[in-house]
Amino acid sequence: MNILTEKFSTPYHSAPFNQIKNEDYLPAFKELIEKSEEEINEIVNNSEEATFENTIEALAFxxxxxxxxxxxFFNLNSAETSDELQKIAQEVSPILTEYSSKISQNEALFNKIKKVYDEKEKYNLNEEQQMLLNETYKGFVRSGALLNEEDKEKLKKINMDLSLKSLQFGQNVLASTNNYFKHITNKADLAGIPDAILEQYAEEAKERNLEGWVVTLQYPSYIPFMTYAENRDLRKEIALANGKKSFDNGEFDNQNLIKDLLNLKQQKAELLGYATYADYVLEERMAKSPTKVIDFLNELLTKAKPYAEKEIEELKSLAKADGIDEMQGYDHAFYAEKLRKAKYNLNDEELKPYFPLEQVQEAVFRLSKQLFGLSFQERNDIPKYHEDMKVYEVFEVFDSAQTDNQEPSTNNQQPTTNYKALLYVDYFPRKGKRAGAWMTSYKSQYKKDGENSRPHISIVCNFSKPTKDTPSLLTFQEVTTLFHEFGHALHGMLANTQYPNLSGTSVKWDFVELPSQFLENFCYEPEFLKTFAKHYKTGEVLPDEKIEKIEQSKNFMEGYQTLRQIGFGLLDMNYHTKVGELENLSVKEFEDNYTKATQLYPANPETAMSPSFSHIFQGGYSAGYYSYKWAEVLDADAFQYFKETGIFNPETAAKYKILLSSGGTKDPMELYKNFRGSEPKVESLLKRAFG
Known part of the structure; x- marks a missing residue:
């Protein structure tokens, strides 16, 4: 028996991680593909006339x-990978790509879909059903359903190549990250680094059976070193190593893969009738066109650059006092921290004792209860893939007289609870885990046969592990990271739609970051911050003057950060609209050309960020990186509304909950206007960022 092909006999049919063996995957995928194809054949071979129910709805389920x-499988390949799992991924990816292509290019199936689509006026479809029909039809057309047989085969091969090469890109970045470490034996070389970080470096050395300290390129190790290390030569060495990830012409170099991936995407776009891959992608975004995106980014660039240049001048004057005539990129974090401390008398290490991970998590749980009526209860009987993880059962608490979208009452009536979701949290770095933080799901929400089948949601981060003497303490940026990912998780957990492919985060990509970025705003609100920012040893609440400084420092280096994000967005958009230029340029030359306007430090000929730009070459942000800034406009405008009505206002929260629970059932702008009463204004972002 293969555990992956059976109905899971675990609580809530959760993933049976403790029973899955690596050798289960390949045969399971082959068997489940056969089962799925049988389901498709049932739809195709149904002798009755094609209808919404027997075609569109049947396909959705x-x-x-x-x-x-x-x-x-793919979540584990990101969070708990191994050489064996990566090898299986290379075998599994083309099989799944072929399966997906087979469905999307099934002519008989598409003919049935097209018939329902062409005759949609005769069905009495509600808004969600109309959206499902439109999205299904469009999805098939965008997957090549209208192509001739020869072009369908070409597209199938392109998709398979893209799948394998993007997988290889990510594996190269992970290997390149893990391959480097800096072993330090002289404590003087670590001057300026706080004791808690030194303890972390010592633990890393011990794990490698080395004396002294070890710094790696994993973010919880790399970022503090660049922020606090006084040894400029070592900062340079480690920054160069980071900037050379998959850009060293070695075994894990990604430069040729980038060109291959971009050429394949351009071929795909042209085959489907689009001028560029960006045109293909943006047809399905709020932004609609590359021109609109580039105009949006350039407008922000024009407004933000003077602020950014002023910020860098302040840093340069600090560096000059230290005898540095020409500041470099690897000096930025160090002098930014110095300036932040001078301006606001704040540094991450002073704040960290007030932000133990468990307290921060408890705060976001409480906020979810206050706004949306959710409660969280740890479960120890649900399988996990690593001992560091925790799993929570999520409930919605409400009075029996309430509807789904009302908030809990404050009267003495006994509340009732509904099971809402499972939430997995996996917080600490490991060699088998890729860098960064992300939310994902193991199971979607949907309604079928009278049952509201609830989602299984996961948050994965890379926070410093607790040591024997100290709990996991978060920097303030890590606090906002946890809130960010939890915002995505809420989008998943509150899902309340009919169909799985319109549920939770299944929304336009430039809308998906709204819930995550929105939730970060609460971290800067004094009345909320005081409820959880408490010293892990003494219980002392973070002093008012420090809270005031956090609030004041919210926009510290905002110009620089904005330009950095605009640079990534412009680079992404140009990669996916001007791929032909790469025939005569190296990846490094192309990158320098299209980030030049946003660069505030001299370019380093030895480094490039594109070869480790996993968001666009491995993840789902190809021609979509701009969406972070786009969503900032949405989140700034949405939170402005909360501030106008009261940040815990139950009526405002109830309206926002409807937006979250609606998933992709409506056009995102319509959802936003239903919540806010008007379209978002870019002025809200500019006001928040620059006053």
Missing amino acids: SGEQIDVASNI
């Missing part, structure tokens, strides 16, 4: 088992 198995 097909393939659930293969989706769950894929979610388990």
Whole structure:
């Protein structure tokens, strides 16, 4: 028996991580693909006339088992990978790509979909059903359903190549990250680094059976070193190593892969009738066109650059006092921290004792209860893939007289609870885990046969591990990271739609960051911050003057950070609209050309960020990186509304909850206007960022 092909006999049919063996994956995928294809054949071979129910709806609910198995496998390949798992991924990816292409290019199936689509006026479809029909039809057309047989085969091969090469890109970045470490034996070389970080470096050395300290390129190790290390030569060495990730012409170099990936995407776009891959992608975004995105980014660039240049001048004067005539990129974090401390008398290490991970998590749980009526209860009987993880059962608490979208009452009536979701949290770095932080799901929410089947959501981060003497203490930036990912998780957990492919975060990509970035705003609100920013030893609340400084420092280096994000967005958009230029340019030359306007430090000929730009070459942000700034406009405008009505106002929260629970059932601008009463204004972002 293969555990992945059976109905899971775990609580809530959760992923049976403790029973899955690596050798289960390949045969399971093959068997589940067969099962899914049988479901498709049932739709195609149904002798009755094609209808919304027997075609569109049946297709929406097909393939659930293969989706769950894929979610388990690829999430583990990101969070708990191994050489064996990566090898399986290379075998599994083309099989799944071929399966996906087979469905999207099934002519008989598409003919049935097209018939329903062409005759949609005769069906009495509600708004969500109309959206499902439109998205299904469009999805098939965008996957090549209208192509001739020869072009369908070309597209199938392109998709398979893209799948394998993007997988290889990510594996190269991970290997390149893990391959480097700096072993330090002289404590003087670590001057300026706080004791808690030194303890972390010592633990890393011990794990490698080395004396002294070890710094790696994992973010919880790399960022503090660049922020606090007084040894400029070592800062330079480690920054160069970071900037050379997959850019060293060695075994894990990604430069040729970038060109291959971009050429394949351009071929795909042209085959489907689009001028560029960006045109293909943006047809399905709020922004709609590359021109609109580039205009949006350039407008922000024009407004933000003077602020950014002023910020860098302040840093340069600090560096000059230390005898540095020409500041470099690897000096930025160090002098930014010095300036932040001078301006606001704040540094991460002073704040960290007030932000133990468990307290921060408890705060976001409480906020979720206050705004949306959610409660969280740890479960120890649900399987996990690593001992560091925790799993929570999520409930919605409400009075029996309430509807789904009302908030809990404050009267003495006994509340009732509904099971809402499972939440997995995986917070600490490991060699088998890719860098960064992300939210994902193991199972989607949907309604079928009278049952509201609830989602299984996961948050993965890379925070410093607790040591024997100290709990995991977060920098303030890590606090906002946890809130960010939890915002995504709320989008998943509150999902309340009919169909799995319109549920939770299944929304336009430039809308998906709204819930995550919105939640970060609460971290800067004094009345909320005081409820959880408490010293892990003494219980002392973070002093008012420090809270005031956090609030004041919210926009510290905002110009620089804005330009950095604009640079990534412009680079991404130009990669996906001007791929032909790469025939005569190296990746490094192309990158320098299109980030030049946003660069505030001299370019280093030895480094490039594109070869480790996983968001666009491995993740789902190809021609979509701009969406972070786009969503900032949305989140600034949305939080402005909360501030106008009261940040815990139950009526405002109830309206926002409807936006979250609606997933992709409506056009995102319509959802936003229903919540806010008007379209978002870019002025809200500029006001928040620059006053």
